[in-house]
Amino acid sequence: MGLPWYRVHSVVINDPGRLLAVHLMHTALLAGWAGSMALYELAIFDPSDPVLNPMWRQGMYVMPFMARLGVTSSWSGWDLTGATASFDLDSLGFWGKALPFSTFEGVAVAHILFSGLLILAAIWHWTYWDLELWEDSRTGEAALDLPRIFGIHLFLAGLVCFGFGAFHCGTVGIWVSDPYALTGHVEPVKPAWGAAGFNPFNPGGIVANHIGAGIIGMVGGIFHITNRPGERLYRNLRMGSLEGVLASALAATLFVSFVVSGTMWYGSATTPVELFGPTRYQWDSGYFKAEINRRVQAAMDGGASKAEAYASIPEKLAFYDYVGNSPAKGGLFRVGAMVNGDGLPTGWQGHVSFQDKEGNDLEVRRIPNFFENFPVILEDKDGNVRADIPFRRAEAKYSIEQTGVTATIYGGELDGKTFNDPVVVKRLARKAQLGEAFKFDRDRYKSDGVFRSSPRSWFTFAHASFGLLYLFGHWWHAARTLYKDVFAGIDPDIGDQVEFGLFKKLGDESTRRVAGRA
16 A cells, blocks of 8 residues: 555564664755855955954854864864964874864765765665564564663763863864954853853853753653653653654654754853854943943043043944844845845945034933834934934924034044035945944955844744744644554554454454355
C-alpha cells in the first residue's frame, strides 16, 4: 500500500537502524548548510570597515555565531577585532596547534567534511539496518530501549555542555565587550557562581550555567542508564512509544526556540551588539544617546568645549545611535541586507544642534521604530515645542522660518559649521530625526533607500515561528501517543474481527467466510 507524503516517516517507527540513518542524514544536512552558508558569506563579506560596515549591516547570518564562540580570523589575513590574523602555529601555543582550523574558512570546511562523513554513515545504516545491536536479547526481535537511550543522550549532552563551559570558555574564550559594545574581543571567561551569574548580560553566567547544567545532565544521564522506570510510570508516560519520544523532543526544542528568540530580541551576553547589531529597545530608550550625552557633559565639565566634547565621541558609538540600525525599523518582508536599504555609511557628519532666535537650545524629537513618517518637531530642554516643519504652511506658527532656527554641527566631518538657510536647516532636522547624522554611499550596493532589518530580527522571527510550529507538532504527536486507541478507532483486544475480507459483515463473527469459498 502506498503512503501519502505526510505519513512517509512512519517507515522508520519500527526500524531502529533506519531511524538512526534518518537522524544522521538530518544532522548532515544541518552541518552541510552551515558550512556552505559560511563560505558564501565569506565570499561576499567586506571586512575593510568593521565600524561603519560591520557584518550585521551586510546581512551575515552564520558568521556572527562563529565569532561569538571565538572564531574571528580568516585565511585572507583579516580579523574582526582589527588585529592581523596570524597562522604561525608555533606562536599560537597549544590551542593553535590543536585547532589549526579555527578560522572562518577552516570551521566552514570542517562542517562540510563532517557533513560528508555523516551522509556516508546514514547510507551505511540505511543499507545495513538489521543489526544485532537493535535486537532484544529476550525476544530476538528489533526493539529500542528508549529510557536507556534517553539516559545515554542526556549524559552525552551534559558532557558536551560541561566541556564547553569548563574548557572552551576558559581557554579559547568567547566574545565579550563593554556595555556600549565598543571594545569587543575574544577572551577566556571565568564562571560567575553568585547571583551575578543570572544576569543575562554577564558572560560569566554563560560559563557557570553551562558547567552547572552539564553536571546535572551527566548525573541525570547516569541515573536513567542505571535505573528502570516503574511499570505504571512507563505506561502512563508512554515511554515505549517512539512517537512519544518525538513529542517530548519537540517540547524541548520549542522551549529552546522561545528562549533564544527572547535573548536575541531583547539582547544578552550571548547576542553581542557588535556581532548582531543593536536591539530595538536601545533605540526606544535612547540607550546610546544617553551615553553620548553623558560623555559630552563629562568632557565639558572637565573644561572641554562643546566641539571638543563631541569630537571625542567614538564614531562607533555615534553609529549605534541611528535608527537605521534598529532591527525593528526595516520590516520582515523586505529582502536583503541593511546596506541594500540606506546604503554604505562613509562617515559621521557630526552631531546637529539647533537653536532658535531666542537662544533656546532645541532638539528634534526622534522617529519611533514602527513609523515610516513622523512630524519633525523641535523641543527645548523642558519638552516644549518651539519649532516644526508644518504640514500646512498657511497656518504655521512654529515654522523654521518664523522661529529663526539655526543648526550647528559639532564633531564629525562638518565640525564647527553653522547653517542659517531654512532649506538646509530643515534637511538637517530631518536627518536628526533619525539619530546621529551619517553620509551614505548608495551606489556601492545599489541601495534603494528603504530600511532593511538586521539578522537579529530575522533570527528572532524565524525561531519564534519554528517554536510555534514545534508547539503544534508537540500537541499533535503527544495526543496521538496518549490517545492512540481512540485515534485508531479499534479496540486492541478485538482479535481478528477487523481483518479485511475475513467477514461478509465487518465485526459479525457469524458471517465468517469459510476457507476456499468465494
